[in-house]
Amino acid sequence: MSENLLDKVMAESGQPLNLCYQCRKCSVGCPMVDEFDFPPNMVMRMVQLGMKDELLKSKAIWMCVSCETCGSRCPNEIRIAPVMDSLRAQCLAEGVTPADPVTVALHTSFVDSIKTFGRVHEATMLMKYKLKSKKYTSDLDVGLKLFLKGKIPIMPKKSKNVAKVKEIFKNAGI
Ligand code: SF4
Numbered sequence: 001m002s003e004n005l006l007d008k009v010m011a012e013s014g015q016p017l018n019l020c021y022q023c024r025k026c027s028v029g030c031p032m033v034d035e036f037d038f039p040p041n042m043v044m045r046m047v048q049l050g051m052k053d054e055l056l057k058s059k060a061i062w063m064c065v066s067c068e069t070c071g072s073r074c075p076n077e078i079r080i081a082p083v084m085d086s087l088r089a090q091c092l093a094e095g096v097t098p099a100d101p102v103t104v105a106l107h108t109s110f111v112d113s114i115k116t117f118g119r120v121h122e123a124t125m126l127m128k129y130k131l132k133s134k135k136y137t138s139d140l141d142v143g144l145k146l147f148l149k150g151k152i153p154i155m156p157k158k159s160k161n162v163a164k165v166k167e168i169f170k171n172a173g174i
């Protein structure tokens with residue numbers, strides 16, 4: 001149990017988690033709740049109770065798709081997506097084995113691509129994802145269709161603001 005978890009997550013996410021009173025409106029509206037091991041309202045309670053070990057090992061933190069439905073439904077205007085971001089960052093920073101390594105492989109490949117190019121370059125992101133996840137042959141048919149339609153350019157195109165994007169990552173300590 002971590003006594004500082006609530007303060008840390010509140011500071012990193014900017015969300016008033018201490019106001020959550022378990023009305024469950026977030027969980028009722030969450031489109032991904034069937035994939036979570038703990039529903040969003042329970043994640044909120046676990047943060048309040050400092051259940052860091054259980055949260056960092058949970059599937060829930062990686063299954064959130066940041067759709068913001070919960071934030072639009074919450075009577076206390078708590079957005080859960082940034083809370084999940086904080087918990088994900090802690091999971092990676094502390095070397096905890098994630099509950100869903102394949103999702104983590106996609107997540108880190110996506111973030112690495114933005115960090116490098118200032119935007120996503122699909123080809124290198126997908127290569128990295130395949131290597132990390134070892135899912136070498138999955139979705140090849142879809143990938144080929146996208147490639148033939150010119151949706152996966154081979155050469156990366158850097159953002160004009162790549163230096164600023166790198167700075168954002170640096171300031172965030174990522
Ligand atoms: S909707 Fe808001 S107050 Fe209600 S359980 Fe979810 S986070 Fe807590």
Ligand code: SF4
Binds near residue numbers: 029064069
């Ligand atoms: S932001 Fe995450 S937790 Fe909230 S409704 Fe969407 S998937 Fe569910």
